[in-house]
Amino acid sequence: MAKSLINCEDLYKEINAGLPKDTVIVDVSWSSKKNCYDDYLKCHIPGAVFVNILEESENTDLYPRNIPRSDVFERNVRQAGINDNSRVILYSESDNYGFFTSCRAWWTFMVYGHSNVSVLNGGLPKWKSLGYPVSSDVVEISPGSFTAKWTPTHYKKFEEVVKNVEQGEFQVCDTRPSGAYLGQDSPGHIPGAFNLNYGQLMDTANQTLLSPDKIKKVFANAGVDLSRPLVTHCNSGMSSCSVAFAARLCGSEDVSVFHGGFTEWKAKAGPELLTKETA
Numbered sequence: 334m335a336k337s338l339i340n341c342e343d344l345y346k347e348i349n350a351g352l353p354k355d356t357v358i359v360d361v362s363w364s365s366k367k368n369c370y371d372d373y374l375k376c377h378i379p380g381a382v383f384v385n386i387l388e389e390s391e392n393t394d395l396y397p398r399n400i401p402r403s404d405v406f407e408r409n410v411r412q413a414g415i416n417d418n419s420r421v422i423l424y425s426e427s428d429n430y431g432f433f434t435s436c437r438a439w440w441t442f443m444v445y446g447h448s449n450v451s452v453l454n455g456g457l458p459k460w461k462s463l464g465y466p467v468s469s470d471v472v473e474i475s476p477g478s479f480t481a482k483w484t485p486t487h488y489k490k491f492e493e494v495v496k497n498v499e500q501g502e503f504q505v506c507d508t509r510p511s512g513a514y515l516g517q518d519s520p521g522h523i524p525g526a527f528n529l530n531y532g533q534l535m536d537t538a539n540q541t542l543l544s545p546d547k548i549k550k551v552f553a554n555a556g557v558d559l560s561r562p563l564v565t566h567c568n569s570g571m572s573s574c575s576v577a578f579a580a581r582l583c584g585s586e587d588v589s590v591f592h593g594g595f596t597e598w599k600a601k602a603g604p605e606l607l608t609k610e611t612a
Contacts, residue, residue: 432542
């Protein structure tokens with residue numbers, strides 16, 4: 334099983350040595366403002382294929398960044414040449430050194446039953462800053478045989494989070510900015526939720542994720558106990574995936590994402606399920 338985080342230096346060495354046949358490097362860059370496939374065609378890590386992880390998602394008011402249906406995700410992943418036994422290495426050129434979109438892709442693979450997935454530490458920006466080669470060559474792809482298997486342990490629904498407010502079976506980590514969490518520009522937050530914005534997990538000097546030891550301190554300072562079950566959420570299931578990824582990186586095995594996040598919560602929850610009091 335692949336490690337969940339791979340450094341650019343290690344990937345560069347692997348590419349030079351010749352990647353194993355079952356390893357697939359995937360550019361999952363995404364933006365609401367442009368078509369990232371055009372950028373991929375101009376510049377990508379040699380040998381990488383492209384997958385739009387939000388392609389054909391059925392977005393709604395409650396799920397403005399919905400995950401694709403299993404059949405859609407399966408088809409798109411197969412078209413990238415990925416099989417059930419493939420080792421997948423994800424990278425992007427999105428916010429916070431590529432983690433914003435790469436971790437959403439990581440979580441989507443996990444939700445659909447594929448855990449042999451790594452995220453490139455620092456993404457394409459770090460890769461280029463180290464002077465490693467890039468390519469504009471389009472990769473010839475043989476369709477894969479990936480099978481999407483829904484894995485609900487990584488996905489939390491609104492009803493489960495409502496029940497948890499009373500029973501406290503798991504911790505909730507709100508990954509929105511502190512102003513939203515404190516109710517300065519939102520109705521507040523889920524009662525009992527801790528606050529940890531995913532930007533706090535970034536090493537700005539090195540353009541990578543913080544070391545696991547430092548990440549553990551960030552979680553501890555936020556009040557999160559990584560030995561207990563944890564559910565992360567943001568507004569629509571994007572940045573929350575980065576915090577879930579970081580928790581898993583630190584050895585926390587019982588981690589899932591409340592996909593509907595605060596967008597669904599504020600639409601469905603009554604006043605008694607909203608608070609501005611800090612956990």
